Amino acid sequence: xxxxxxxxxxxAREANVSMATVSRVVNGNPNVKPATRKKVLEVIxxxxxxxxxxxxxLASKKTTTVGVIIPDVTxxxxxxxxxxxxxxxxxxxxxxxxxxxxxxxxxxxxxxxTLLAKQVDGLIFMGxxxxxxxxxxxxRSKTPVVxxxxxxxxEQVGSVNIDYVAAVEEATHQLLESGNKRVALATGxxxxxxxxxxxxxxxxxxxxxxxxxxxxxxxxxxxxxxxAGLALFGKxxxxxxxxxxxxxxxxxxxxxxxxxxxxxxxxxxxxIITSNNTKLTEMTRPQLTSIDQPLYDIxxxxxxxxxxxxxxxxxxxxxxxxxxxILKRGSTK
Amino acid sequence: xxxxxxxxxxxAREANVSMATVSRVVNGNPNVKPATRKKVLEVIxxxxxxxxxxxxxLASKKTTTVGVIIPDVTxxxxxxxxxxxxxxxxxxxxxxxxxxxxxxxxxxxxxxxTLLAKQVDGLIFMGxxxxxxxxxxxxRSKTPVVxxxxxxxxEQVGSVNIDYVAAVEEATHQLLESGNKRVALATGxxxxxxxxxxxxxxxxxxxxxxxxxxxxxxxxxxxxxxxAGLALFGKxxxxxxxxxxxxxxxxxxxxxxxxxxxxxxxxxxxxIITSNNTKLTEMTRPQLTSIDQPLYDIxxxxxxxxxxxxxxxxxxxxxxxxxxxILKRGSTK
DNA sequence: CTGTTAGCGCCTTCAC
DNA sequence: GTGAAGGCGCTAACAG
Numbered sequence: 023x024x025x026x027x028x029x030x031x032x033x034a035r036e037a038n039v040s041m042a043t044v045s046r047v048v049n050g051n052p053n054v055k056p057a058t059r060k061k062v063l064e065v066i067x068x069x070x071x072x073x074x075x076x077x078x079x080l081a082s083k084k085t086t087t088v089g090v091i092i093p094d095v096t097x098x099x100x101x102x103x104x105x106x107x108x109x110x111x112x113x114x115x116x117x118x119x120x121x122x123x124x125x126x127x128x129x130x131x132x133x134x135x136t137l138l139a140k141q142v143d144g145l146i147f148m149g150x151x152x153x154x155x156x157x158x159x160x161x162r163s164k165t166p167v168v169x170x171x172x173x174x175x176x177e178q179v180g181s182v183n184i185d186y187v188a189a190v191e192e193a194t195h196q197l198l199e200s201g202n203k204r205v206a207l208a209t210g211x212x213x214x215x216x217x218x219x220x221x222x223x224x225x226x227x228x229x230x231x232x233x234x235x236x237x238x239x240x241x242x243x244x245x246x247x248x249x250a251g252l253a254l255f256g257k258x259x260x261x262x263x264x265x266x267x268x269x270x271x272x273x274x275x276x277x278x279x280x281x282x283x284x285x286x287x288x289x290x291x292x293x294i295i296t297s298n299n300t301k302l303t304e305m306t307r308p309q310l311t312s313i314d315q316p317l318y319d320i321x322x323x324x325x326x327x328x329x330x331x332x333x334x335x336x337x338x339x340x341x342x343x344x345x346x347x348i349l350k351r352g353s354t355k
Numbered sequence: 356x357x358x359x360x361x362x363x364x365x366x367a368r369e370a371n372v373s374m375a376t377v378s379r380v381v382n383g384n385p386n387v388k389p390a391t392r393k394k395v396l397e398v399i400x401x402x403x404x405x406x407x408x409x410x411x412x413l414a415s416k417k418t419t420t421v422g423v424i425i426p427d428v429t430x431x432x433x434x435x436x437x438x439x440x441x442x443x444x445x446x447x448x449x450x451x452x453x454x455x456x457x458x459x460x461x462x463x464x465x466x467x468x469t470l471l472a473k474q475v476d477g478l479i480f481m482g483x484x485x486x487x488x489x490x491x492x493x494x495r496s497k498t499p500v501v502x503x504x505x506x507x508x509x510e511q512v513g514s515v516n517i518d519y520v521a522a523v524e525e526a527t528h529q530l531l532e533s534g535n536k537r538v539a540l541a542t543g544x545x546x547x548x549x550x551x552x553x554x555x556x557x558x559x560x561x562x563x564x565x566x567x568x569x570x571x572x573x574x575x576x577x578x579x580x581x582x583a584g585l586a587l588f589g590k591x592x593x594x595x596x597x598x599x600x601x602x603x604x605x606x607x608x609x610x611x612x613x614x615x616x617x618x619x620x621x622x623x624x625x626x627i628i629t630s631n632n633t634k635l636t637e638m639t640r641p642q643l644t645s646i647d648q649p650l651y652d653i654x655x656x657x658x659x660x661x662x663x664x665x666x667x668x669x670x671x672x673x674x675x676x677x678x679x680x681i682l683k684r685g686s687t688k
Numbered sequence: 689c690t691g692t693t694a695g696c697g698c699c700t701t702c703a704c
Numbered sequence: 705g706t707g708a709a710g711g712c713g714c715t716a717a718c719a720g
Contacts, residue, residue: 029713040691045715053689070495075473076412077713080696085409087452087473095434095441096634105429108455117469119420120453122441136450140408140420162403248638275638282640301429305581305608307615307640362697373707378699388705410697413712 028069037065048073079141087117088144088328089137093125097246098271098300099317100148103170106321107146114329116143125149127156134159144328146170150214152179166331170324171317173341175215180331180340182324186216189313189346190224193267193295196348198232200355202265202293206258208242208251208277209269217243217269225267244273251276255284258292265293265354271302274310278353294353308352316344361402370398381406412474420450421477421661422470426458430579431604431633432650433481436503439654440479447662449476458482460489467492477661479503483547485512499664503657504650506674508548513664513673515657519549522646522679523557526600526628529681531565533688535598535626539591541575541584541610542602550576550602558600577606584609588617591625598626598687604635607643611686627686641685649677 030048034041039058046054047062054062065071079085090107092100104120111118119142121133130149134156137145144166147156152174160167160179168180190207197205207225212218222241229236239261244250251273258266258277268274274296281292288294288308296303296312303310323342330337363381367374372391379387380395387395398404412418423440425433437453444451452475454466463482467489470478477499480489485507493500493512501513523540530538540558545551555574562569572594577583584606591599591610601607607629614625621627621641629636629645636643656675663670 027713031713041714042692042716043690046690049715055689058689072468072472074413074713075469076409076418077696078715079409080407080413080698081713081715083696083715090453094438095428096431096438098429098431101428101434104453105427105455108428108453112454112466117452117454117473119450120423120437120441121445121450122438133445135405136408139405140450248634272634272638279638279640301581301605302638305605305612305635305639307612360697363699364697374698375700375708376706379706382699386705391705407697410712411699413714414697414699416699416712 027074028071030071030073033062033065033069033071036069037062083141085141085143086115087119087140087142088146088325088332089119089121089134089140089142090146090148091121091123091130091133091137092148093123095120095122098302099171099246099298102300102317103148103321103324106318106323107170107325110322110325110329114325116325116329123149125151127153131155131159138163138165144168144332146324146328147179148172150210150216166328168324168328168331171315171320172216173220175219177341180324180327180337182320182327182342182344184315184320184344184346186220187224187227189297189315189348190221190267191228192224192348193313194225194228195232196354197265197267197293197295198228198234200293203234204237204240204261204263204265206240206242206261206263206266208244208254208258208266208273210246211243212241221269244270246270246273248272248276248279251278252280252283255280259284259286264291266295268294268296271296271298271300271310271312274312275302275306278306278310289353289355293355295348296353299349303349303351311351311354312349314347314349316346320344360407361404363404363406366395366398366402366404369402370395416474418474418476419448420452420473420475421479421658421665422452422454422467422473422475423479423481424454424456424463424466424470425481426456428453428455431635432504432579432631435633435650436481436654436657439651439656440503440658443655443658443662447658449662456482458484460486464488464492471496471498477501477665479657479661480512481505483543483549499661501657501661501664504648504653505549506553508552510674513657513660513670515653515660515675515677517646517648517653517677517679519553520557520560522630522648522681523554523600524561525557525681526646527558527561528565529687530598530600530626530628531561531567533626536567537570537573537594537596537598539573539575539594539596539599541577541587541591541599541606543579544576545574554602577603579603579606581605581609581612584611585613585616588613592617592619597624599628601627601629604629604631604633604643604645607645608635608639611639611643622686622688626688628681629686632682636682636684639686644684644687645682647680647682649679653677
């Protein structure tokens with residue numbers, strides 16, 4: 023009645039060879055005479071044998087699974103990355119253990135701990151802040167880690183991203199150029215380096231080059247959600263902003279709808295540039311101009327980088343920066 | 356230099372007890388004297404010991420991980436389900452191995468096979484068709500399976516869904532009621548039972564009750580994508596449809612934008628009811644009227660059901676049907 | 689090319 | 705309440 027498993031031992035017996043030989047053919051070891059290989063394969067087929075990956079993992083100390091910590095699969099930005107990660111993982115015969123963290127430090131630490139207990143061969147971390155507790159867990163195990171779609175100022179772990187400074191600088195520049203005097207910046211928490219350091223820096227640089235004074239009241243910290251965007255538009259109007267750079271597409275759609283709902287014309291009376299170029303940017307009317315981060319590729323490259331690290335290959339540069347563009351659509355003039 | 360792991364054996368030695376005792380305290384077995392428990396816990400803390408889940412899995416034949424086969428994480432419908440699944444899984448100390456299948460039979464079979472090899476304790480399958488090869492894999496292993504957000508006409512495996520027949524019947528009814536003579540139905544492949552059997556049936560029943568003749572030219576098979584929707588609107592116009600029921604929200608948004616782009620007024624000149632009530636339905640202008648499937652809950656309940664099955668608890672009913680509503684928004688009169 | 693022999697780290701009877 | 709011992713199914717030297 024129990025899931026009667028047939029083991030490598032059964033196959034060995036039936037095929038009149040040793041377990042070692044069976045193991046060899048299963049693992050594609052060339053040191054097997056074609057004839058015996060054929061015989062073994064035949065028995066495997068007949069018995070419908072399937073290697074037990076757990077046992078294999080224990081013996082070989084490799085699980086061929088990697089842990090992926092994601093803030094929220096439900097957010098297109100992250101799910102797009104995740105898709106790239108999974109596809110490349112599959113390509114390299116890895117599986118993904120996916121865990122949502124809501125960027126909640128406690129959850130992150132807890133999930134990281136169980137992932138490590140499960141002996142994942144590597145980790146991909148999405149999330150914009152590497153707290154000390156997370157860093158501690160990382161270094162405590164020697165498991166390779168890659169950050170996808172974010173950046174670690176200390177460059178202690180691998181990371182795949184774009185040049186956030188340059189991207190936001192360029193976006194700000196365009197908005198300034200088209201005549202906006204007051205361009206707002208709406209990102210997530212400024213305690214996250216990607217926002218507080220990089221994006222903000224790009225924003226300030228653009229202002230400076232245009233000789234526009236920096237005004238802190240134009241900086242907004244928000245959740246990456248549609249609701250937050252909807253609520254934000256009013257505040258944006260209040261401070262006299264005529265354009266905004268949003269750090270998240272859902273947030274941007276919220277801002278757009280907030281404007282539309284008040285009868286404000288986009289882009290005529292208000293311009294928006296968003297940051298992630300997810301599918302969402304094409305679904306609105308007008309469509310959203312966006313920084314074009316190659317999301318899928320960021321995930322894919324991150325996973326590829328991780329495979330190299332797991333494979334102990336030589337890594338030229340563990341921080342890889344992909345190219346970006348500003349994709350002009352209807353939300354800007 | 357190697358990831359020097361400390362094992363249960365080290366803890367046992369340091370604490371002057373046997374491995375068995377350590378195992379007991381780690382697993383919360385009550386048969387341990389408080390004093391020794393305390394001592395062991397202390398050593399565990401000091402040595403920073405973390406049980407190896409792989410070894411545990413081999414010995415106990417339980418991995419506390421479940422496999423989740425998802426067509427595409429990038430689609431809000433599925434990612435919403437996935438979120439519900441993961442949250443409940445976490446609650447019950449399970450982890451999720453997530454694998455994208457694109458509803459491609461070959462990928463499904465292949466991934467299912469590796470999931471089974473990894474000894475997952477259970478499986479959640481999202482996808483609208485249980486092909487024979489999938490069924491074969493399912494029954495070949497005795498691993499519990501639950502379908503989330505779809506339905507198996509044969510009810511061989513567990514499933515959590517809503518009453519698709521009633522939902523589409525109601526939606527069709529409303530559209531007919533508001534004066535539409537030609538209501539189209541745009542779903543995924545009709546070979547999928549959820550479409551070809553259930554949704555179509557609800558559609559036909561509504562027509563019948565309203566004494567409207569069934570016209571096959573009003574039935575459309577589409578990919579669940581924005582692009583497909585965009586392209587579809589033209590065809591909808593061509594067959595003289597004035598309203599549509601879409602089986603997927605991205606598809607619906609595409610149809611909406613297709614209409615808007617041609618200057619067709621929604622809902623005045625064209626009405627739309629979509630099926631999944633994902634976040635997307637709120638993001639458009641007008642917002643989309645939708646069948647309100649409790650996506651997160653479907654995922655959550657599916658996972659909960661699976662935990663019961665893995666736990667060999669008595670299951671009253673392995674097909675659970677959740678309630679639904681029609682959420683009226685701006686895309687209908 | 690193939691077989692033998694140890695483990696991998698932990699759980700689980702079965703005694704004591 | 706605690707210890708000893710035998711696996712779980714497979715890989716990895718090491719012989720031959």
